[in-house]
Amino acid sequence: MHRLAIFASGEGTNAQNFIDYYRDREDISISLIVCNKKDAGVVTKAEKAGIPILVVDREAFYKTDLVVNELKEKADFIVLAGFLWMIPENIIDAFKGKIVNIHPALLPNYGGKGMYGSKVHEAVIANGEIASGITIHYVNDKYDDGEIIFQEKCLIEAFDTPETLAKKVHNLEYLFYPVIVDILLRGNIS
Secondary structure (H helix, E strand, C coil), rough: CCCEEECCCCHHHHHHHHHHCCCCCCCCCEEEEEECCCCCHHHHHHHHCCCCEEECHHHHHHHHHHHHHHHHHCCEEECCCCCCCCCHHHHHHCCCCEEHHHHHHCCCCCCCCCCCHHHHHHHHHCCCCCCEEEEECCCCCCCCCEEEEEEEEEEECCCCCHHHHHHHHHHHHHHHHHHHHHHHHCCCCC
16 A cells, blocks of 8 residues: 655645545555644644644754654655645655655746745736646755656636636646546556
């Protein structure tokens, strides 16, 4: 059985999507939610689903092996779902090729430090782009820089605002992210 850890910082809508997607699976389970905010919505979602939660502060995350040790015990694959901190080297090394992220734009454009959430959609609209979308990629030691696994586009209409574009992009996230992770996990099954 594959054990999935989800890292999230906010409301947890993508985490909930994974919880729902894997609810009745016997080959894959969500074994841990890692969060950097004790009052984030994802914490409540994890509690409601009966999934163990690890809330970490910056010190523990970057300067100790607390998180990597917990992950080695409870997970074999990591999904970032709105987690806003850079993943430290000790976790990247321990889970090389087994950490994925989703970005709300078509990388390599509109990625990097500070490009998350509405900031991405505002920049895409301001630059007059005709399409945006999602990028699912492996995580390395730079923001939004890992090898691209999958991209899906959505058209930007003349009437679109950052808010309407965000809805289109979220719909793509919900539709494709768990499916692509499922394919990756099944590809890793020997």
